[in-house]
Amino acid sequence: MSKNILVVDDSVSIRQMVEATLKAAQYNVTTAEDGQDALSKCGAGQFDFVLTDQNMPRMDGLSLIKALRAKAQFSKTPIVVLTTESSDDMKQKGKSAGATGWMVKPFSPDVLLNVLKRVLG
Numbered sequence: 001m002s003k004n005i006l007v008v009d010d011s012v013s014i015r016q017m018v019e020a021t022l023k024a025a026q027y028n029v030t031t032a033e034d035g036q037d038a039l040s041k042c043g044a045g046q047f048d049f050v051l052t053d054q055n056m057p058r059m060d061g062l063s064l065i066k067a068l069r070a071k072a073q074f075s076k077t078p079i080v081v082l083t084t085e086s087s088d089d090m091k092q093k094g095k096s097a098g099a100t101g102w103m104v105k106p107f108s109p110d111v112l113l114n115v116l117k118r119v120l121g
Helices: 010-024 035-043 061-069 088-097 107-119
Strands: 002-009 028-032 048-050 079-083 101-104
Touching: 002 010, 002 035, 002 088, 002 107, 010 107, 028 035, 028 088, 035 061, 048 061, 048 107, 061 079, 061 088, 079 107, 101 107
Parallel strands: 002 028, 002 048, 048 079, 079 101
Antiparallel strands: none
16 A cells, blocks of 8 residues: 655745655655645645655744644654755754654655655554
8 A cells, every 4th residue: 555645845846856756656645835735735634754844934844743743643653854954953943843854955866765665664
């Protein structure tokens, strides 16, 4: 059974690149343009993995992670941040918010797929 992945990024090109990478690896992909959009899509369905950017309009990645962690059905869902932010301070804030992992852009499709395999088992 294919896993359902939610990709959240305000950049159309990043969403398209991540979506193409994941679909080629046989994952079901849903995209959202920011945290608010992602939250509404999470209300309509369950995801096995969430990949989110940090810096987005309307709701940033850390706020999205906190909102998802407050929902019982997302309390254990792996959530990885894919962002240009690379400071230890931001990574710590991500961990405190409930992020499972942190990846820095630009990303390698192979690294992304390896992270998915690791967290999804």
